[in-house]
Ligand SMILES: Nc1ncnc2c1ncn2[C@@H]1O[C@H](COP(=O)(O)OP(=O)(O)OP(=O)(O)O)[C@@H](O)[C@H]1O
């Protein structure tokens with residue numbers, strides 16, 4: 497093993513798999529509008545474990561990105577946020593903005609949907625990587641940072657790291673830019689990686705390569721990953737656990753194979769019926785009727801009732817809580833827990 501390889505192994509020492517790294521409890525994020533606040537994320541709770549991927553799945557507008565950005569405390573000033581976000585024993589919601597800046601990138605890193613927006617157009621890739629390593633004091637010395645930058649580029653599957661280090665973002669393809677954004681995200685060996693639709697902007701082949709890369713990096717680095725997607729295919733491929741979101745809440749969650757294999761919530765089932773899959777003819781796909789309502793116009797009771805094939809009288813009377821369906825699974829639906837009607 498060369499000295500560079502040895503230092504890489506040391507820096508990327510793998511944490512214990514399955515250890516809870518981040519615990520989000522009752523997260524609620526709202527935006528001030530005129531005199532009131534409209535909550536777009538409502539009472540969301542989940543845990544991220546080392547070496548595992550939790551997929552946050554749901555249609556556009558259900559609150560996936562606001563959840564991801566709230567965890568990173570990247571929400572806008574007019575957002576009102578409550579609950580708890582604990583990274584190990586640090587509570588992020590009460591951390592000073594300055595400490596949060598230091599922690600972001602170092603312990604929690606974000607891979608964006610649009611890497612072009614995250615990379616500077618004015619600086620070469622190598623210089624941007626070096627800057628991250630300098631700011632977070634990962635490696636001291638210009639030469640050592642340049643070498644670590646090249647190593648990071650190789651780690652994300654870039655076969656000619658020197659050329660890429662000397663390039664500007666606009667000289668790279670979308671897939672390459674996303675690899676660079678991932679290299680920047682893993683530069684400080686974060687405990688938590690948050691990826692918000694990281695492959696949505698890419699074509700299908702490149703998308704598959706980037707998903708392979710995520711799997712590979714997670715195996716090697718043991719990060720806890722929160723992957724946000726609206727794509728059930730991506731969820732099937734990547735998730736250890738799934739949290740299905742609708743109208744700002746988690747409506748079903750549990751191990752991926754259970755949630756996707758035998759969904760209990762009609763929304764999860766509907767998402768799966770709308771998915772192109774091997775052996776299913778296009779004509780057999782059933783799109784979910786209607787659109788999710790805007791947060792300010794959410795109907796009373798269960799927010800999915802206006803689109804649900806199983807809607808019945810009780811659905812407009814209360815909003816079901818997320819309750820156990822089995823040891824590790826939870827769903828929020830009156831059909832699953834009719835006995836809760838009286839209690840609510
Ligand atoms: N800065 C903001 N101010 C006010 N409302 C916002 C703001 N950001 C998001 N929202 C609203 O919050 C809701 C959830 O948005 P979010 O971006 O989290 O959805 P999403 O699930 O990520 O959707 P997509 O799949 O389209 O990215 C939407 O109704 C959106 O309009």
Ligand SMILES: [Mg+2]
Nearest residue numbers: 560561562692
């Ligand atoms: Mg989003």
